[in-house]
Amino acid sequence: MASQDWVEKDFYATLGVSKDASDADIKKAYRKMARKYHPDTNSGDPKAESKFKDITEANSVLSDPEDRQQYDAIRAMGGGARFSAGGQGGPQGGGGGFEDVFSNLFGQGGGGGGSRHGGGQVPPEFADLFGGGGGGFGGFGQQAPRKGADRTASTTISFGGSMKGTTIGLREANGEVIDVRIPAGIKDGQSVRVRGKGSPGGAGTGDLIVKVAVKAHPVFAREDNNIRIHVPVTFDEATLGGEIQVPTLTGESVKMKVPAGSANGRTLRLKGRGVKTSKVTGDLLVTLEVVVPQNLSKEAKAAIEAFAEATKSENPRETLMARAKL
Numbered sequence: 001m002a003s004q005d006w007v008e009k010d011f012y013a014t015l016g017v018s019k020d021a022s023d024a025d026i027k028k029a030y031r032k033m034a035r036k037y038h039p040d041t042n043s044g045d046p047k048a049e050s051k052f053k054d055i056t057e058a059n060s061v062l063s064d065p066e067d068r069q070q071y072d073a074i075r076a077m078g079g080g081a082r083f084s085a086g087g088q089g090g091p092q093g094g095g096g097g098f099e100d101v102f103s104n105l106f107g108q109g110g111g112g113g114g115s116r117h118g119g120g121q122v123p124p125e126f127a128d129l130f131g132g133g134g135g136g137f138g139g140f141g142q143q144a145p146r147k148g149a150d151r152t153a154s155t156t157i158s159f160g161g162s163m164k165g166t167t168i169g170l171r172e173a174n175g176e177v178i179d180v181r182i183p184a185g186i187k188d189g190q191s192v193r194v195r196g197k198g199s200p201g202g203a204g205t206g207d208l209i210v211k212v213a214v215k216a217h218p219v220f221a222r223e224d225n226n227i228r229i230h231v232p233v234t235f236d237e238a239t240l241g242g243e244i245q246v247p248t249l250t251g252e253s254v255k256m257k258v259p260a261g262s263a264n265g266r267t268l269r270l271k272g273r274g275v276k277t278s279k280v281t282g283d284l285l286v287t288l289e290v291v292v293p294q295n296l297s298k299e300a301k302a303a304i305e306a307f308a309e310a311t312k313s314e315n316p317r318e319t320l321m322a323r324a325k326l
Contacts, residue, residue, distance in 0.1 A: 006071050011058035019072075023063065030059040057144040060203050067145075145202030152209045155180070159217035162186050163249050163275065170210070180210050185277030187222070188214040220249065225275040225282030228267075230289050238262045238290045246286055248273050256286060264290040 012019050015029045033055045035041075042048035061067045155168050165184035169177045178197055186192070191211045198206025214222075221228045231246055241260030245253045248270075256268060267287045274282025296304065 006061070006074050009058075010075075011062050011071065014054050014058040015062065021062075026059065026062050030055060030063070034059075060144050064203070147203045148199040148201030148206035150198045150206040150209050152211065154211045154213065156213040156215060157182060158215050159220065159222075162188070162212075162214040170208075178208065180208075182212060183277070185225075185275050185280075186212055186214070188212070219247065222275065223285070225277075225280050226285050227274045227282065228285040228287060230287045232289050232291045233258055233262070234291060235293070238264070238288065246270065246284070248284060258288065262288055262290075264288065 012021065015021075015026060015033065017025050017029050021029075034052065037048045037052040037055065039049055039052060042052075061071050153170055155170065157166055157168065161182060163184060165186075166182045168180050168182060170180055171177050178194060180192055180194055182192060189211070191209050194208040194210065196205045197208035200206075219229055227249060229246065231244065233242075233244060236242075237244065237258050239261065241262070242258050243255055244258055246256045247253050254270065254273070256270065258268075265287060267285050270284040270286060272281050273284035276282075293300070
């Protein structure tokens with residue numbers, strides 16, 4: 001979309017590139033200057049803020065092939081002229097008037113009908129150059145085209161989908177289905193950006209932001225990049241020690257040693273068995289839960305009674321009363 005003040009602005013000079021610069025050169029120059037003058041790194045500096053707006057406007061025009069072609073044509077015809085502030089007189093310092101600058105652009109002489117101030121129609125391809133509409137100029141100082149607004153959506157995926165990654169389809173009102181790729185390791189509440197699926201705008205289409213909710217799992221629970229699992233163990237396994245099988249996120253089980261004398265609630269760690277992303281790998285945290293038998297046979301009850309008799313000198317509450325004093 002053309003802007004009325006293009007004839008007065010040298011976007012190539014703003015970005016510090018030549019008029020025959022390639023798209024890659026323009027992109028490189030913009031990124032370099034944007035980092036230098038970005039408001040986040042120049043807080044409270046009005047000059048940097050103004051410079052950042054200028055280079056953003058220049059990039060939005062020169063990075064769009066159609067806009068750049070219009071801009072080059074307008075600059076070539078306009079010659080960088082300056083216009084008087086009002087009336088129907090000519091420009092400051094003499095020479096042709098406001099109409100003269102654009103007469104050749106529209107294929108007319110300076111005194112012809114067509115595109116005169118307050119007069120005839122502007123060709124459709126240049127209508128937005130002068131504020132849109134059918135006739136006259138005006139609307140000088142309009143802002144450069146803006147990218148379309150982002151849209152938002154939400155979805156819910158399984159715990160397994162969040163660990164392995166998945167693809168979901170979001171259906172538009174018109175029936176179109178947008179495929180959204182969910183990366184492995186995404187957390188509950190995080191969002192995924194789908195480029196170019198937002199609202200349309202003069203400088204391009206916005207994005208679609210999809211917020212992801214993750215269903216809870218009956219066995220695994222996520223803690224940052226670690227996964228916690230509660231594993232039941234028998235009284236003798238906790239007391240004497242032993243080896244148990246522990247399920248993992250991959251579906252396979254691994255063997256783990258339970259140290260002798262492990263108390264209820266003790267947590268053991270399996271390295272590298274947690275959340276895996278392109279940047280981090282977490283661990284599997286195994287919390288032991290000692291199971292107290294509910295229905296004992298006569299033999300089992302006799303064995304427990306014998307154990308109690310053999311360990312009656314042990315008092316786990318020996319210091320409790322002393323520590324409980326206020």
